[in-house]
Amino acid sequence: MKFIDEYRDKTLCDKVLDDIHASVKKEIRIMEVCGTHTASIFRYGLRDLLPDNIKLLSGPGCPVCVTSQKEIDKSIALARQDNTIIATYGDMLRVPGSESSLEKERTAGRDIRIIYSALDAIKFAEDNPDSNVVFLGVGFETTAPATAVSIMEADKKNLKNYSTLCCHKLITPAMRILLESGDASIDGFLCPGHVSAILGSEDYMFIADEYKTPCVIAGFEPLDVLEGIRMLIHLFNSGKPAVEIQYSRCIKPKGNQKAKTLLFSVFEPEDTIWRGLGVIPESGLKLKDQFSQFDSNRLSDLSHIESEEPPGCMCGDILKGIKLPMDCPLFGKKCTPERPIGPCMVSSEGTCGIYFKYDI
Numbered sequence: 478m479k480f481i482d483e484y485r486d487k488t489l490c491d492k493v494l495d496d497i498h499a500s501v502k503k504e505i506r507i508m509e510v511c512g513t514h515t516a517s518i519f520r521y522g523l524r525d526l527l528p529d530n531i532k533l534l535s536g537p538g539c540p541v542c543v544t545s546q547k548e549i550d551k552s553i554a555l556a557r558q559d560n561t562i563i564a565t566y567g568d569m570l571r572v573p574g575s576e577s578s579l580e581k582e583r584t585a586g587r588d589i590r591i592i593y594s595a596l597d598a599i600k601f602a603e604d605n606p607d608s609n610v611v612f613l614g615v616g617f618e619t620t621a622p623a624t625a626v627s628i629m630e631a632d633k634k635n636l637k638n639y640s641t642l643c644c645h646k647l648i649t650p651a652m653r654i655l656l657e658s659g660d661a662s663i664d665g666f667l668c669p670g671h672v673s674a675i676l677g678s679e680d681y682m683f684i685a686d687e688y689k690t691p692c693v694i695a696g697f698e699p700l701d702v703l704e705g706i707r708m709l710i711h712l713f714n715s716g717k718p719a720v721e722i723q724y725s726r727c728i729k730p731k732g733n734q735k736a737k738t739l740l741f742s743v744f745e746p747e748d749t750i751w752r753g754l755g756v757i758p759e760s761g762l763k764l765k766d767q768f769s770q771f772d773s774n775r776l777s778d779l780s781h782i783e784s785e786e787p788p789g790c791m792c793g794d795i796l797k798g799i800k801l802p803m804d805c806p807l808f809g810k811k812c813t814p815e816r817p818i819g820p821c822m823v824s825s826e827g828t829c830g831i832y833f834k835y836d837i
Contacts, residue, residue, distance in 0.1 A: 493703045494526055500710045504530040506662055507709055508655070508798050510648065511669030512539035512826025513697050519835040521699040531706065534661055534798035537651050537754060538669050539826040540616040541568050542796055545750040546784040548644045549574040549820075554782055555611050555642060555773060556587045562605060563589040564598035565613040566620075572820045575784045595620075595627035602631070602639040611773050614643045618675040621645040621762060622736040625743035628764065628771050642773040643762055645744070648672050649680055650760035651751060656688045661798035665709040667702070668694040670724045675740075677732025678720050685718040696724040743768055752820065753793025792819035795828050802832040809833060 509515055515535045518524060524533060537543050553574045556563045563579065570580045570591065583589040588608070592598055598612035614624040624641060631639040648669065655661060668681060673694045681692045691712035695705025705723045712719055722728045740762075749761025764772045773779075786793070789807050794800035802808045802821070812818040814830055821829035 490700050490703055493700065493707050497531070497703065497707050497710060498528055500707070500714060501528050501530055502714060504532060505710060505713050506532045506534060506664045507667055507706060508534040508536045508661065508663045508665075509667040509702075510536040510538040510652065511667075511671070512542070512824065512828065512831070513671070514538075514667055514669070514695070514702060515828055516826065516831050517697045517699060517702055519831050521702075523699060523702060527706070531710075534663065535795070535828040535831075536655070536666075536798055537751065537796040538617075538648065538672075539796075539821070539824050539828070540620070540646060541572055541824040542792065542820045542827050543646060543651075543751045543753070544569075544572070544615055544644050544820065545752050546575060546786055547750065547782055548642070549578075550782050550784045551774075551779045552579060552611075552613055552642055553577050553582055554779060555777060556582045556589055558609070558777065560608045561588065562601055562608050562610045563587070563613065564592045564601055564610060565589065566593075566615065567591045568824045569613055569615055571817060571823050573787065573817060573823075595623040596630065599627055599630050599634070599636070599639065602636045603634070606638060608638060609776075610639050612639070612641045614641045614645050617646055617648050617669075617672045618737075618740070619671045621744065622675065622740045625740050628743050628768050629739075631771055632768060637770075640771045640773040640776050641764075643744070643764060645762040646749065646751065647746065647760050647762065649676070649683075650757050651754060652681075652684060653688075654754055654757050655797065656684070656690060658797070663690060663798070665690060665713055666692045667705050667709065668692050668720075670694060670696050670701075670727060673724070673728050673732065675733050675736050678722050678728060678730045680732070681720045685720050689718045691718040692720045694720075694722050694724050694728050696727065751796075753796040787818045790819040792821045792829070795821055802829040805829070 602610040693705045693708045744762040746759040747763040791805035821827040
């Protein structure tokens with residue numbers, strides 16, 4: 478494990494840590510929304526360096542983890558159709574569905590291909606005109622614009638054999654639900670850098686204004702994370718909740734306007750299911766009617782899909798920040814990275830996978 482004492486900015490990190498220890502007056506519960514923050518916190522041993530009264534909670538910022546069981550089962554059902562190619566990012570391959578996974582389906586002979594860009598799926602459709610190519614659109618605002626580009630390309634090229642199973646999620650509605658439920662008792666959010674590069678800081682203002690909860694958008698280096706925590710503590714102590722940017726080298730108040738315009742020229746918000754959080758209003762994306770010919774849900778009858786959560790799996794509560802992986806009776810026993818039962822053990826941003834790698 479690479480600890481912070483090996484990091485190039487150790488002296489500056491020490492100064493930030495000294496300020497954190499001097500500034501924190503009482504317990505403060507901070508949720509790092511993004512799984513990449515969780516990974517960085519564990520990789521650099523930051524938890525051991527922080528005061529005991531700073532409680533870090535891992536949130537629902539892993540897009541693979543919050544993809545619902547039904548969406549996983551739909552992707553498996555599509556993979557089983559004849560003359561079908563499934564194009565997916567690699568972290569979806571091993572996520573278990575109710576009775577199978579895309580990895581198992583590929584082993585059984587289904588045509589499932591790993592991609593690194595949504596436009597790879599467009600190339601598959603062009604090169605395989607007799608096959609239906611289904612792209613699994615998974616992720617938050619970070620990856621959704623790329624899916625929008627693929628749809629526009631498919632429309633431009635009049636590709637009749639291309640569609641997307643859209644599982645994209647919008648992060649701020651989930652943050653609202655977490656605050657309204659009160660289950661995790663959150664005093665501040667460490668907001669995700671990748672997503673915020675698209676959103677900007679202004680999209681989080683309702684959290685400070687309506688819920689009186691401070692937010693800091695932080696980068697992923699250890700110094701970024703520590704500075705973000707320090708800024709949250711000072712906001713908490715001031716009693717004046719606000720949204721601040723630590724990750725100023727990448728984040729602007731209005732975000733990436735071009736990407737947002739592109740995104741909402743193809744998609745519109747809809748109510749959707751999040752694993753562990755249930756149906757969240759206006760938190761998903763669906764294709765606008767003018768692009769409905771590229772919607773896998775409309776092209777295939779998937780209404781019969783019935784899904785069941787794996788018995789005993791606590792991924793839902795872990796995603797809400799009210800349970801730790803060690804609270805799950807399956808963690809590290811029946812559920813491991815080699816034989817995952819829940820999605821939080823699969824992704825590199827999954828809380829259970831991170832805890833298993835660094836904490837046991």
